[in-house]
Amino acid sequence: MMAAKKRPSVTKTSLPFDEMQLSGGGVRNAYGAYADWLQTTPPEVLSRKHAQADILFRRLGITFTVYGQDEGTERMIPFDIIPRILDAAEWSHLERGCIQRVDAINAFLHDIYHDQEIIRAGIVPAELALANVAFQPQMFGVDMPNKVYAHIAGVDLVRVGEKDFYVLEDNARTPSGVSYMLENRQTMMRLFPDLFAKHAVAPVDRYADHLLANLQAVAPVGVDDPTVVLMTPGVHNSAYFEHAFLAMEMGIELVEGQDLFVGENGVYMRTTEGPQRVDVIYRRIDDEFMDPLAFNPTSMLGVPGILAAVRNGWVTLTNAIGTGVADDKATYVYVPEMIRFYLGEEPLLNNVPTYMLRNPDDLKYTLDNLADLVVKEVHGSGGYGMLVGPSSTKKEVEGFRQRILKRPENYIAQPTLALSTCPTFVDSGVAPRHVDLRPFVLSGKQTRVMPGGLTRVAMKEGSLVVNSSQGGGTKDTWVLRG
Amino acid sequence: MLGRTADSLYWMARYLERAENTARLLAGTYRMSLLPVDDVGTNHSWENLFISDLEKRAFLENQQAFVPAAVITYLALDLENPASIAASIRAARENVRATRHVLTAELWESINQTWLEIRAMTYADIQEMGPYEFFEWVKERSHLFLGIVHGTMRRGEAYDFWRLGTYLERAENTARLMLAKSESFQRPESRQENAIDFYQWGTLLRSVNAYKTYREIYRGAPEPRKVAELMVFTPDMPRSLRSCIDEVFEILNRVRRDAPCAQKADILRARLVAGRVDRLFRSGLEKYLTEFRTSANGLSFQIQIDFMMVR
Structure with missing residues (x-):
């Protein structure tokens, strides 16, 4: 099935798709009013707004921690003041595509931890799911409320043409970035009230309300007024700001592992008034650290016995333990098939053709064309451990070749997509930079997507790596009402 | 409320109050040091800021003598000294950071701003603005926190x-x-x-x-x-x-x-x-x-x- 690889409709020679400019001059529909404003606004004004944004973010302490540098170094993600704009029709397509994808992933997760029909039907190979390090046998037979596993997902999209969107990955474990989506909007509204008066931008600020309602909706059966908490690894985690931000927005406790314990028939938090029962835990800690009794025994971040509590139906963890089996880069290849199998629909969003280097043919093709491909670790994230062939030196490519040869099954390869560009305010003025988009998908009683998402932008000219850990920045994402 | 959150709030308040009080202590000593030297002795009064042998020893590990520049640097800016104003503000900020979901945004912004400013300060900066103005600045910041707490916190x-x-x-x-x-x-x-x-x-x-x-x-x-x-x-x-x-x-x-x-x-x-x-x-x-x-x-x-x- 994977043999027939349709090449994406882009080559290295053509210019990447520009979100604002039409190739023959003029601007796209969504950017009509904005482009006029940009044209008539003096560079000094942009400069000043840029500096103001910087101060706002610094004062708010919107920072993330960079691993591998000085312990606890807080850095700011660069924020770009030029928004990425989508019109109603473009968004409607993306919205339906994301919902479809996440619905299929949830169906897959329920299936894989129950009857495994998709394996029996011969669509997904058994070893891919069951021998996957992210597969958690302890979750086998556990019923999740509403059959939802990935309650919060972030679907990474890139655009290469007018209607050509590709999914890069489905983040179904503990996706982050939504606080930037919300703060970016706040900042933009503070800096450019006049632009919001001119544009009908769909609001995103109900996110926390929807999130809380969703979390309450998946409480264990029989709990009327569930207590929901957000669980963080602590202040030194790279996304701590977001954890605190979301807990505050939802008005719930921000707990660490040490604040929780498994007691009689339930999970409890240690409060000033004694133990208090907890029903739903929105956890931002990886599976492996959640329960030292079940997983990594050295973890200080988790709660001993919490997996047993989940299995007994005392508490709901969101996202569920074991969702990683659905979002790694090997399973990714099968998502279009999952959509057909579970939903009986044709996929609305494209998958990037993917070479699985555990297949000898794919490995050979990849090694022959290494300088043109993007190679990623199956379980990698954050832009670490990846090779972007066209923008790497010969030496880097050769170095990576050796890594692949040692453990080919650990890698996948994809053609280098010409990510669309969006005008971005940089030192030299306004210039095109490559962007992606992560809409956030919430599943509970129903599946919904906030209009917009997090647009990440590679601030370096020509760079295709948008990850914040690699110097990427963010933009506000506007969805215009139709 | 989580016991850990209560603990952070409690210590945040203590550290902020400590920063203000250290500034008050230094301001008083500084004002006295401007008077003509008497039998008490100017340096002696700087030494009196350390009320136990333990504190004196800790100071002398880092500094030569109880002279104004050394004492002010040690008690105002030295991040190695956990009792200094800067270290207190840092500790308060860490505690605010750990509990910012129960605090108002204004409070975080205020403490964060103060930390960013004092972190960048040197003794030369204090001399340039005048020690007294520096102590006033710390007090004003502390008054600002208290005002924000009083005016915005449930x-x-x-x-x-x-x-x-x-x-x-x-x-x-x-x-x-x-x-x-x-x-x-x-x-x-x-x-x-x-x-x-x-x-x-x-x-x-x-x-x-x-x-x-x-x-x-x-x-x-x-x-x-x-x-x-x-x-x-x-x-x-x-x-x-x-x-x-x-x-x-x-x-x-x-x-x-x-x-x-x-x-x-x-x-x-x-x-x-x-x-x-x-x-x-x-x-x-x-x-x-x-x-x-x-x-x-x-x-x-x-x-x-x-x-x-x-x-």
Whole structure:
């Protein structure tokens, strides 16, 4: 099935798709009013707004921690003041595509931890799911409320043409970035009230309300007024700001592992008034650290016995333990098939053709064309451990070749997509930079997507790596009402 | 509220209050150091800022001598010294960071801004702006925090733990400030009348914003016994031991009357209510203040046991 690889409709020679400019001059529909404003606004004004944004973010302490540098170094993600704009029709397509994808992933997760029909039907190979390090046998037979596993997902999209969107990955474990989506909007509204008066931008600020309602909706059966908490690894985690931000927005406790314990028939938090029962835990800690009794025994971040509590139906963890089996880069290849199998629909969003280097043919093709491909670790994230062939030196490519040869099954390869560009305010003025988009998908009683998402932008000219850990920045994402 | 959150709120308040009080202590000493050198000796008064041998030794590990530049650097900016103003602000900020979901955005912005500013400061900067202006800046920042807390925070548990930390730290610092001057308090009456002493008491009172209050209540020039009475026993003097412990008692008695910490607060308060300044001087001021600090520490520890170490 994977043999027939349709090449994406882009080559290295053509210019990447520009979100604002039409190739023959003029601007796209969504950017009509904005482009006029940009044209008539003096560079000094942009400069000043840029500096103001910087101060706002610094004062708010919107920072993330960079691993591998000085312990606890807080850095700011660069924020770009030029928004990425989508019109109603473009968004409607993306919205339906994301919902479809996440619905299929949830169906897959329920299936894989129950009857495994998709394996029996011969669509997904058994070893891919069951021998996957992210597969958690302890979750086998556990019923999740509403059959939802990935309650919060972030679907990474890139655009290469007018209607050509590709999914890069489905983040179904503990996706982050939504606080930037919300703060970016706040900042933009503070800096450019006049632009919001001119544009009908769909609001995103109900996110926390929807999130809380969703979390309450998946409480264990029989709990009327569930207590929901957000669980963080602590202040030194790279996304701590977001954890605190979301807990505050939802008005719930921000707990660490040490604040929780498994007691009689339930999970409890240690409060000033004694133990208090907890029903739903929105956890931002990886599976492996959640329960030292079940997983990594050295973890200080988790709660001993919490997996047993989940299995007994005392508490709901969101996202569920074991969702990683659905979002790694090997399973990714099968998502279009999952959509057909579970939903009986044709996929609305494209998958990037993917070479699985555990297949000898794919490995050979990849090694022959290494300088043109993007190679990623199956379980990698954050832009670490990846090779972007066209923008790497010969030496880097050769170095990576050796890594692949040692453990080919650990890698996948994809053609280098010409990510669309969006005008971005940089030192030299306004210039095109490559962007992606992560809409956030919430599943509970129903599946919904906030209009917009997090647009990440590679601030370096020509760079295709948008990850914040690699110097990427963010933009506000506007969805215009139709 | 989580016990850990309560703990962070409590310590955040203590660190902020400590930063302000260290600035007050330094401002008072600095003002005294501008007077003509007398038999007390200028350097001697800088040394008195360290009230135990332990503190003196820690200082001398980093600095050569008790001279103004060294002491101000050590107590204001040295991040290696956990008691410095900068380290206190850093610790307060870390605690705000750990509890920012229960605090208002204004509070975080204010503490974060203060940290960013003081982190970048050097002794040369303090000299350039003038030491006195620097101490004023720290005090103003602290007043800003208190104003934000007062004006924006819900009167709930978080507010209570904030207040507990603030008042216990304030009491501790008033005791500390008096201990730093305990020698002067104990000097024979005959030697109290020179000009230096006049300034000495004036400075001490100003350090706790009590100069005007003293004049209103006692009239006339400051005398050590009356100063001590004002700073220890007077219930309506906001930085006196009595008024601070009154606040602590009020909170604990309301929140959890039967907890051991409420009983400890009750005992501590009862001793202040019954205390008289003559008895205080008879049994020795230094002894009294040292005992007070021990009891206040015990109370602080009990609060942590009762609320923050739930098992």
